[in-house]
Amino acid sequence: MNYDFTIIIPLYNEEENLLRVEKELSKFLTTSIKKSCVLFVDDGSTDNSLPLVEEICKRQEAFHFISFEKNQGLSAAIKAGFDYAETPLIGYIDADLQTDPEDFNLLLEKIGPFDLVTGVRSNRKDSFKKNMSSKIANGIRRSFTHDEMDDTGCPLKVIKADFAKRIPMFKGLHRFLPAMILLQNGKVVQIPVRHYPRIAGKAKFHLMNRLIGPFLDCFAYLWMKKKYINYTVSKKA
Numbered sequence: 060m061n062y063d064f065t066i067i068i069p070l071y072n073e074e075e076n077l078l079r080v081e082k083e084l085s086k087f088l089t090t091s092i093k094k095s096c097v098l099f100v101d102d103g104s105t106d107n108s109l110p111l112v113e114e115i116c117k118r119q120e121a122f123h124f125i126s127f128e129k130n131q132g133l134s135a136a137i138k139a140g141f142d143y144a145e146t147p148l149i150g151y152i153d154a155d156l157q158t159d160p161e162d163f164n165l166l167l168e169k170i171g172p173f174d175l176v177t178g179v180r181s182n183r184k185d186s187f188k189k190n191m192s193s194k195i196a197n198g199i200r201r202s203f204t205h206d207e208m209d210d211t212g213c214p215l216k217v218i219k220a221d222f223a224k225r226i227p228m229f230k231g232l233h234r235f236l237p238a239m240i241l242l243q244n245g246k247v248v249q250i251p252v253r254h255y256p257r258i259a260g261k262a263k264f265h266l267m268n269r270l271i272g273p274f275l276d277c278f279a280y281l282w283m284k285k286k287y288i289n290y291t292v293s294k295k296a
Contacts, residue, residue, distance in 0.1 A: 064217075091167070134229065141220070173248045178216065204280060
């Protein structure tokens with residue numbers, strides 16, 4: 060079956076959330092303004108996530124999965140999703156469903172002239188500590204990248220595959236997706252989306268990977284920006 064939009068769901072030890080993911084994504088597929096499918100990327104889970112994903116994919120024709128041999132991190136999972144997606148549009152959402160799959164339609168409606176549409180979490184339902192560290196990290200990132208994005212950590216994005224597949228991902232670079240699109244002379248825009256508290260499973264982020272890691276990654280981005288090769292083919296035969 061031909062699809063227009065692939066929804067990547069990176070996951071690591073999310074067994075408590077997966078049946079809810081199946082329910083909510085199945086519901087969204089019936090209302091999506093694009094013919095959509097789901098691609099789970101299991102990041103080497105050590106709980107019962109992978110067997111559950113396999114069962115879901117047997118039940119649901121539009122659900123597929125790939126699985127890593129061992130844990131590689133969120134950037135690797137997103138990169139693998141970009142590599143394996145076969146549709147002109149690609150999106151991603153976290154398995155904790157703190158953002159609403161139905162809001163993908165808001166992003167899809169906006170994508171036309173843009174190459175990346177990213178959500179901005181409205182009225183975030185996270186702890187004060189998590190919200191504050193996120194604001195600090197976003198401020199630091201903006202000072203390095205000048206991407207003018209308020210919430211690059213929002214796990215609700217739609218990106219054109221031609222741009223996604225040219226991103227030279229490395230660990231931590233998922234925080235810099237808008238900046239990497241801008242390096243390709245692409246157009247990015249952000250729009251408000253709904254946000255909910257996590258109701259199952261455990262968050263994978265802490266002080267080290269929410270503040271210190273992102274700060275160090277900014278220097279990796281500057282190196283990438285200096286070395287990045289961007290070309291446009293004018294003719295081919």
